[in-house]
Amino acid sequence: MVDGLGQTAHERLFAVHTAADGTLTPAEPGALGDLVPAPTVPAELPAVAFAEEPLAWLQTNALGAFLKEVADERVAEVKRVEDHVELSLKELLHKADEEIGNAQEAVTEKQPGAEGRLKQAEDKYDKLDLRRKQRRDELVRQRSLTLQGVERVTTILVLPHPERESPEVKNLKVNRETEQRAMDAVMAFERAAGRVPDDVSVQNLGYDITSMHPESGELRLIEVKGIGAATGTVFLTPNERRVAEDRRDCYWLYVVTDCDTAPAVKLFKDPARFPWAEVTKVAHYQLSVKAMT
Numbered sequence: 001m002v003d004g005l006g007q008t009a010h011e012r013l014f015a016v017h018t019a020a021d022g023t024l025t026p027a028e029p030g031a032l033g034d035l036v037p038a039p040t041v042p043a044e045l046p047a048v049a050f051a052e053e054p055l056a057w058l059q060t061n062a063l064g065a066f067l068k069e070v071a072d073e074r075v076a077e078v079k080r081v082e083d084h085v086e087l088s089l090k091e092l093l094h095k096a097d098e099e100i101g102n103a104q105e106a107v108t109e110k111q112p113g114a115e116g117r118l119k120q121a122e123d124k125y126d127k128l129d130l131r132r133k134q135r136r137d138e139l140v141r142q143r144s145l146t147l148q149g150v151e152r153v154t155t156i157l158v159l160p161h162p163e164r165e166s167p168e169v170k171n172l173k174v175n176r177e178t179e180q181r182a183m184d185a186v187m188a189f190e191r192a193a194g195r196v197p198d199d200v201s202v203q204n205l206g207y208d209i210t211s212m213h214p215e216s217g218e219l220r221l222i223e224v225k226g227i228g229a230a231t232g233t234v235f236l237t238p239n240e241r242r243v244a245e246d247r248r249d250c251y252w253l254y255v256v257t258d259c260d261t262a263p264a265v266k267l268f269k270d271p272a273r274f275p276w277a278e279v280t281k282v283a284h285y286q287l288s289v290k291a292m293t
Helices: 029-034 055-108 114-143 176-192 238-246
Strands: 015-018 024-027 196-199 209-212 219-226 233-236 251-257 264-269 277-279 284-288
Touching: 015 029, 015 055, 024 055, 029 238, 055 114, 176 196, 176 209, 176 219, 176 251, 176 264, 219 233, 219 238, 233 238, 238 251, 238 284
Parallel strands: 219 251
Antiparallel strands: 015 024, 196 209, 209 219, 233 284, 251 264, 277 284
16 A cells, blocks of 8 residues: 555455365465465365466455555545644744834834844745745645555465364364354353453464453453363364464463363463374364363
């Protein structure tokens, strides 16, 4: 995003997921860290590998909103600067104008050096007035934003794991029903606690729910893990663990046990402090619930 002065106002990385059937959806770039590089290139690539770059889709579905978001922020920012500039320069011009008036009186009274002081005061006023005009012009141009230099960084072909049927990999598959029960339980838990939860699980941000307390302003980034039984093992993806380590002040892990019967919510603040064990075959981290409790 570039303003009218040619300065970069904002940069953002976007990711677009193209499904095998050609469906396009936005994706969180951080989710790319959950992938494992393939050791070899398959002999035959699927048709989606030859699909056109989704730049037109990105322009329609993401970049327009990005431009508006940054433009709204820039307008508010420039308005604050503009108010300060006008206030400060107006005061300086007022003082310079008073100096001109005093110098003109001195010239009328034929005081020594009065004409020189008048010339200096007039030059000072002209410089301040020119400075105000230049700043006004700069601020107008700073409000003007355009998208420039939109470029593809890379394309990644995501394939099923070759050992997806092995026990180690199979255990990482999400049980959608269990996860949904866990999400429902946590959303209800947060509302009962007086917080306002928002389900952001589809965005791959490294957590499933943002929850804010309207009075205290406390923010919780909540990763939800559901277990059908009374205990078991939970897994974090590399992206989830990175966010947990980066946002230790507000990152929470909510483990919901007994999802098959009567879901019970267990809360763990700053889960990065626990000794997670890396799963090397597919990059994940696991920990027994008992180890946390």
